[in-house]
Amino acid sequence: MARSEDGKLERAPITAAEMERFQRNAPAALARRGPAFVGETFAEAFETLLIGGTPIVGMLWYGWSADQLLLFLLVGTWTAMLLDFVKYLAAAGAVERFAAAKFDDWHVWVVVGALRRGESEAAAEHLRVQHQPALGMLVDLACGGVGTLFILLAVHAGPGPGLRELLAERSVQWSLGGLVVYQLALTAWEIVRCRRWPETCVAKATLGIRGLGLFLLMFLVVMLREQAGETGEISRGVMLTVNGLIVALAVFNVVGLMWLRGETRWLREYLEERRRAAR
Numbered sequence: 001m002a003r004s005e006d007g008k009l010e011r012a013p014i015t016a017a018e019m020e021r022f023q024r025n026a027p028a029a030l031a032r033r034g035p036a037f038v039g040e041t042f043a044e045a046f047e048t049l050l051i052g053g054t055p056i057v058g059m060l061w062y063g064w065s066a067d068q069l070l071l072f073l074l075v076g077t078w079t080a081m082l083l084d085f086v087k088y089l090a091a092a093g094a095v096e097r098f099a100a101a102k103f104d105d106w107h108v109w110v111v112v113g114a115l116r117r118g119e120s121e122a123a124a125e126h127l128r129v130q131h132q133p134a135l136g137m138l139v140d141l142a143c144g145g146v147g148t149l150f151i152l153l154a155v156h157a158g159p160g161p162g163l164r165e166l167l168a169e170r171s172v173q174w175s176l177g178g179l180v181v182y183q184l185a186l187t188a189w190e191i192v193r194c195r196r197w198p199e200t201c202v203a204k205a206t207l208g209i210r211g212l213g214l215f216l217l218m219f220l221v222v223m224l225r226e227q228a229g230e231t232g233e234i235s236r237g238v239m240l241t242v243n244g245l246i247v248a249l250a251v252f253n254v255v256g257l258m259w260l261r262g263e264t265r266w267l268r269e270y271l272e273e274r275r276r277a278a279r
Helices: 016-031 035-062 066-090 092-116 124-128 133-157 163-168 170-196 209-228 236-278
Strands: 011-013 121-123
Touching (some): 016 092, 035 236, 066 163, 066 170, 066 236, 092 236, 133 163
């Protein structure tokens, strides 16, 4: 990511071509901020809440260990990643349409932000971002695989019970089963919907983000193992914090809908003024 000498993102002028793209895509971007967008945001936030919140309940109510919280996070993340791969393979056209719309929308809202501030430039990376599904899948498999391997090795090397014992508890099994069933149901619904309307359906696949997250989590887990010394135990408080941050992300995504109202209203008024001026 290009940065200037002062450490800030490199900025680029909003050219006539950028404005033409903005004018072309703005009505569709505004239309996608409707009830369907709100529903999708709540569904995604609920999945995130399950991944982050269920282990907290398990620890506080059922006495789950920090390692069990970690395994729950790994299973939930890998299930989501693999199901994204399935969606891409089963409905590549729908995923590509979603990505194209997503990045067009991103460009629109970047320009909206600049125009609202009275600026004629924006971060260059934000204006030129592109969809790269192959790279995203590679990041998920490579970074996610390496991160998961070292996390499991760290868990196995600890003094606590092994992986089989960690997963043997009934509350862990039921919680993981519920999460996986929910994720499978969402994916199945998207695939069925895209089979019924193959020309217009869109399907979301977040490729690359989760693998990078697991890679970063690896450093935290290994560092905690080393700091634990002879006990080798990961602090339950630290894992509660990690899962608490995931829950906070889910809440932020929902609350963020309120924050988006300002830019959405601005774009609606902007387009309305242009329509009146064109009459």
